[in-house]
Amino acid sequence: xxxxxxxxxxxxxxxxxxxxxxxxxxxxxxxxxxxxxxxxxxxxxxxxxxxxxxxxxxxxxxxxxxxxxxxxxxxxxxxxxxxxxxxxxxxxxxxxxxxxxxxxxxxxxxxxxxxxxxxxxxxxxxxxxxxxxxxxxxxxxxxxxxxxxxxxxxxxxx
Amino acid sequence: xxxxxxxxxxxxxxxxxxxxxxxxxxxxxxxxxxxxxxxxxxxxxxxxxxxxxxxxxxxxxxxxxxxxxxxxxxxxxxxxxxxxxxxxxxxxxxxxxxxxxxxxxxxxxxxxxxxxxxxxxxxxxxxxxxxxxxxxxxxxxxxxxxxxxxxxxxxxxxxxxxxxxxxx
Numbered sequence: 001x002x003x004x005x006x007x008x009x010x011x012x013x014x015x016x017x018x019x020x021x022x023x024x025x026x027x028x029x030x031x032x033x034x035x036x037x038x039x040x041x042x043x044x045x046x047x048x049x050x051x052x053x054x055x056x057x058x059x060x061x062x063x064x065x066x067x068x069x070x071x072x073x074x075x076x077x078x079x080x081x082x083x084x085x086x087x088x089x090x091x092x093x094x095x096x097x098x099x100x101x102x103x104x105x106x107x108x109x110x111x112x113x114x115x116x117x118x119x120x121x122x123x124x125x126x127x128x129x130x131x132x133x134x135x136x137x138x139x140x141x142x143x144x145x146x147x148x149x150x151x152x153x154x155x156x157x158x
Numbered sequence: 159x160x161x162x163x164x165x166x167x168x169x170x171x172x173x174x175x176x177x178x179x180x181x182x183x184x185x186x187x188x189x190x191x192x193x194x195x196x197x198x199x200x201x202x203x204x205x206x207x208x209x210x211x212x213x214x215x216x217x218x219x220x221x222x223x224x225x226x227x228x229x230x231x232x233x234x235x236x237x238x239x240x241x242x243x244x245x246x247x248x249x250x251x252x253x254x255x256x257x258x259x260x261x262x263x264x265x266x267x268x269x270x271x272x273x274x275x276x277x278x279x280x281x282x283x284x285x286x287x288x289x290x291x292x293x294x295x296x297x298x299x300x301x302x303x304x305x306x307x308x309x310x311x312x313x314x315x316x317x318x319x320x321x322x323x324x325x326x
Contacts, residue, residue, distance in 0.1 A: 027317035034313050035306070037192065042200015046224060055223040062216045066204075145193055152189045 001093075008089035017087035026087065033080040039073025041144045044112065048137035051119065051129055060119060060126040067116055074109075097157045101150035108143035111136050164247035176245040184245070187238040194238065197231030199305055209281070209290050209298035218290075219282040255311050255319040262307035269300045 008014055017025050043066040050058055085092050092098045115136045119126050167173055176183070201224045207213070208221045243250050250256040273281070273294075281294055 023314070023317060027314055031310055031313040034192070034195070034309055038196045038199040038203075038309070041193070041196035042198075042203060045197050045200050045227070046204055049224070049227060054227070055220070057220045057223060058216060062213050065213065144196075148192050148196070149189045152185055152192060156185050 002090065005089040005093040008086050009091075011086065013083075014086045014089065017083050026084075029080045029083050033077055033084060036073045036075075036077035036080060037148070040070050040077060041148065043069045043073075044108075044140055044144055047115070048140050051115070051133045051137040053129075053134075060129060064120055064126070067112075070112070091158075092154065095154055095157065097150050097153045101147055101154065104143050104147040104150055108140060108147060111140045111143060115140065160251045161248060164251045167244065167247040170244075173244050173247070176241060179245075183241070187241050191235055191238045191242075194231040194234030195309065198228050198235065199231075199309070201225060201228035201231065202301065202305060206298040206301045209294045211290060211295070214287050217282075217286045218284055222282070249320070250315075253315060253319045255314050259308055259311035259315070262304045262311060266301060266304035266308060269297055269304060273297050273301075 009018075017029060019025075047063050047066050049055065050060060050063060115133060118124075118130055118133050118136060168177075204213075205221050205225060205228070208216065208218060213221065277294055277297065281290070284290060
């Protein structure tokens with residue numbers, strides 16, 4: 001396992017990301033990872049807050065498009081995340097806090113797809129928010145915050 | 159002059175207190191700074207997209223009801239940002255990229271002020287489904303670009319113009 005991670009890190013691509021003398025490598029990829037974060041967690045927070053009853057004049061049905069923004073953000077962050085991981089595979093892959101982040105994201109994605117099904121699925125009327133959607137909204141907010149926290153702590157907990 | 163101010167600030171009791179805070183204060187503030195950024199951009203971004211013509215079935219005034227949450231995110235980032243600056247003033251005042259970030263912030267702020275003072279009422283009066291006037295679309299575009307500029311400059315701080323590569 002460690003040998004594989006090391007090989008990733010020392011691959012041409014890994015070395016380019018981590019040490020190419022250009023702002024387009026590590027800095028820009030890291031910056032795009034933050035843009036993706038905003039595109040995932042921002043819209044998620046809007047939908048979650050609405051499901052919890054804030055901004056109640058906003059029709060829930062109008063927020064359906066939010067999932068598309070989130071998936072674009074998620075795609076950005078999956079790809080930039082993979083690039084960042086490769087560049088430091090041997091460090092990150094061995095960090096327990098990195099795996100906490102991955103698990104938090106996994107659960108957050110499951111919660112998000114559940115939310116979509118519970119609120120918009122089948123012939124449901126999105127304006128009638130089921131109680132389950134509120135619990136999912138709380139879970140979503142907590143899990144995304146956990147993912148952000150774990151991600152930030154990757155720079156501190158070795 | 160600025161660096162003089164920075165070194166004075168660095169010696170003030172509040173700065174010294176923050177410098178000697180528990181080691182997790184800085185990471186915690188960074189985490190909140192990222193969460194606040196997501197909240198601010200998520201809510202303000204949605205409002206800007208509405209002005210640009212998305213979600214037309216919802217009146218602008220209804221989308222605006224979420225804006226207090228953008229303000230929550232902004233306040234969170236203002237507070238955590240102030241903690242960074244007060245703890246390590248030279249790291250920010252001495253970095254041209256930080257001034258770029260402040261410039262984008264000022265543009266975003268003035269833009270929001272122009273919206274509030276000049277177009278706020280007019281925007282609220284636009285019925286659902288109707289096209290928004292070009293002026294409002296320009297304001298929305300400026301808002302999106304300037305907030306992304308704030309994010310871009312903020313994330314580039316350690317890489318562009320930083321004397322020391324302190325804490326990524």
